[in-house]
Amino acid sequence: MAGPRASVAAHEVLAVIFQVRQQRLSVLLWRRARPPYEGAWVLPGGRLGATEGLDESIRRQLAQKVDVRDLTHLEQLETRGDPERHPADRTLATSYLGLVPADTDPATPEDTAWHPAPDPPPMGFDHAAIMRAGRRRLRAKLSYTNIGFALAPREFTMSELSGYYRAALGHDVAATNLRRVLLRRGQIEETGESVPSGRSGGRPAALFRFRARELEITDAFAVLRPPSRE
Amino acid sequence: MAGPRASVAAHEVLAVIFQVRQQRLSVLLWRRARPPYEGAWVLPGGRLGATEGLDESIRRQLAQKVDVRDLTHLEQLETRGDPERHPADRTLATSYLGLVPADTDPATPEDTAWHPAPDPPPMGFDHAAIMRAGRRRLRAKLSYTNIGFALAPREFTMSELSGYYRAALGHDVAATNLRRVLLRRGQIEETGESVPSGRSGGRPAALFRFRARELEITDAFAVLRPPSRE
DNA sequence: ACCAGTTTTCGCCTGTAAGGCTAAAACCGT
DNA sequence: ACGGTTTTAGCCTTACAGGCGAAAACTGGT
Structure with missing residues (x-):
C-alpha cells in the first residue's frame, strides 16, 4: 500500500521583497545568470543549505542582495512543489514575504533591481504567481x-x-x-x-x-x- | 560567497485534521509504528512521492486514514525545516489544515484515533506545535x-x-x-x-x-x- | 501687512455591524 | 390548561468606518 517511490528533492527559499518607491509598490528582482530561464527576472533566493533552517536560509540568501538590517518584516508565505515547476530537477520552493521601509535605499548588486509590482516584467519559473500571493498577503494584513x-x-x-x-x-x-x-x-x-x-x-x-x-x-x-x- | 553545501532533503506532508465530536474539537492522530518516536502519537502524513505535487500527496496519504470524500476543506498551513526537527535524517515538512463536518463518522484504521485538540496526548517530533498552528488558523478564519x-x-x-x-x-x-x-x-x-x-x-x-x-x-x-x- | 492658494487637521454627521437583553413564539409532558 | 423548555424576533447600546465641510496653519506674492 506504499505510495509512489519517496523522493529526495532539492529545496530552495525565495523572497518577495516589497518597498514603496516613488509612490509605487516595487518588488526586488534578480536577473538569473544560468539556464534554465537564463536572463529572466526571478525572485531572490537560492538553495537551502544542508544545515540551515528555512528562516536562517532566506536571511542568508537575502544578505547577498540587500542590507538585511533594512528588512523590517519577514514572514513565511507558502510552499510550492508541483513536479513541473522546475523544468530540470525536482525542486520545492518555500517563499517569504519581506518588507523594506520607504525611505531607505539599500545598496543592491548589479544583477538586482526594483520593478513595479502591479506591472512586473516577465518572470521565470512560477515566480510571478508567488509574487501575486505576496501582494495578496500584504494587502490583507494592512487591513487587520x-x-x-x-x-x-x-x-x-x-x-x-x-x-x-x-x-x-x-x-x-x-x-x-x-x-x-x-x-x-x-x-x-x-x-x-x-x-x-x-x-x-x-x-x-x-x-x-x-x-x-x-x-x-x-x-x-x-x-x-x-x-x-x- | 557560496553558502553552506546545498542540501537534498527528504520532504514529508502532514495534516491537522479537525472535527467537532461530542461538543469538543478533536484532532485525528496516528500511532507511529517505527522509531524514532515509536508508539508516539503523530499527525497523519508521510513522505512526498517522487512525482507528486504537495496537495496531491497529502490527499493520497489521507486516503489511507479517512474517507477523503468527508474532507470539506483542505488548505496549506506552513512548512518547517529546522535541521533538528527530525532526529535522524534531515526532513522538511509541509503541513495542511483539514476539516471534517460534525455529523460524519469516517471509518479510520486501528492505528488512528481522535483526540481532544485542547488537551492532546504527548506527540512526536514538532507535531504538537504544528497542531497549535492549525488551531490558530481555524480560529482566525472562523471570524472572517x-x-x-x-x-x-x-x-x-x-x-x-x-x-x-x-x-x-x-x-x-x-x-x-x-x-x-x-x-x-x-x-x-x-x-x-x-x-x-x-x-x-x-x-x-x-x-x-x-x-x-x-x-x-x-x-x-x-x-x-x-x-x-x- | 494683507490676501490668495495650499495642505493639514478637527468636528459633525451618517451608515452599518456586533452584541446584550427581554419578550414572544412554539413546542413537550403532565 | 399549565408549567417547563427551547427557539426566535425585536429593541437597544456601543463601536467603528467613512464622507464632508470648516477651521487651522503655513507660503509666496503684491
Whole structure:
C-alpha cells in the first residue's frame, strides 16, 4: 500500500521583497545568470543549505542582495512543489514575504533591481504567481494588522503614510480616515514634532510613529468574541 | 560567497485534521509504528512521492486514514525545516489544515484515533506545535470567512451550529448573535424545514444551511476600503 | 501687512455591524 | 390548561468606518 517511490528533492527559499518607491509598490528582482530561464527576472533566493533552517536560509540568501538590517518584516508565505515547476530537477520552493521601509535605499548588486509590482516584467519559473500571493498577503494584513510599520520610515506625516497605503493597496486611501482608524486602534502616535509641508505652502504636518515595530493583530478583527466578562 | 553545501532533503506532508465530536474539537492522530518516536502519537502524513505535487500527496496519504470524500476543506498551513526537527535524517515538512463536518463518522484504521485538540496526548517530533498552528488558523478564519461550512453538516439548527463554533473557538458563542452575524453576511440561509428540539419539549428549531461550500472571505473584513464609487 | 492658494487637521454627521437583553413564539409532558 | 423548555424576533447600546465641510496653519506674492 506504499505510495509512489519517496523522493529526495532539492529545496530552495525565495523572497518577495516589497518597498514603496516613488509612490509605487516595487518588488526586488534578480536577473538569473544560468539556464534554465537564463536572463529572466526571478525572485531572490537560492538553495537551502544542508544545515540551515528555512528562516536562517532566506536571511542568508537575502544578505547577498540587500542590507538585511533594512528588512523590517519577514514572514513565511507558502510552499510550492508541483513536479513541473522546475523544468530540470525536482525542486520545492518555500517563499517569504519581506518588507523594506520607504525611505531607505539599500545598496543592491548589479544583477538586482526594483520593478513595479502591479506591472512586473516577465518572470521565470512560477515566480510571478508567488509574487501575486505576496501582494495578496500584504494587502490583507494592512487591513487587520499593524504591518504598515514595516512599509513606513520611523517617522512620517499622515499624507506620506496614506501614500504608502495607497501604493500597497492599489487604491486611494483618505489620509483623514486612515489617521482616525490607526489612532483609534492605538497603532500610531504623534511624536510632537511637525515638518513644513509641500513646496507651495500649507499647514505644517504633524509627525507620527508606529507604537510597535512588530506584527500585531488588531483586536476588533476577531468577531464572535467571547461574551462580556464581569 | 557560496553558502553552506546545498542540501537534498527528504520532504514529508502532514495534516491537522479537525472535527467537532461530542461538543469538543478533536484532532485525528496516528500511532507511529517505527522509531524514532515509536508508539508516539503523530499527525497523519508521510513522505512526498517522487512525482507528486504537495496537495496531491497529502490527499493520497489521507486516503489511507479517512474517507477523503468527508474532507470539506483542505488548505496549506506552513512548512518547517529546522535541521533538528527530525532526529535522524534531515526532513522538511509541509503541513495542511483539514476539516471534517460534525455529523460524519469516517471509518479510520486501528492505528488512528481522535483526540481532544485542547488537551492532546504527548506527540512526536514538532507535531504538537504544528497542531497549535492549525488551531490558530481555524480560529482566525472562523471570524472572517465562511469556514464554518466545513465544520457543520449540510443542514443544522442554530444551537447545533453555535456548538460547533464554541468547540472550535474555545469560548461561548451566543446562538442569537451568531445567527444575526451569519445571516447578515449572507453566509447561511433557512432551508424552510424545522426539527423538534431537545428531549423535553421546546420550540422546534429551523434548519439552516451554508449558501456556499467553498472558502469565501467576508467583505466587511477588508477595512480601509476604496473610496465610495459613484 | 494683507490676501490668495495650499495642505493639514478637527468636528459633525451618517451608515452599518456586533452584541446584550427581554419578550414572544412554539413546542413537550403532565 | 399549565408549567417547563427551547427557539426566535425585536429593541437597544456601543463601536467603528467613512464622507464632508470648516477651521487651522503655513507660503509666496503684491
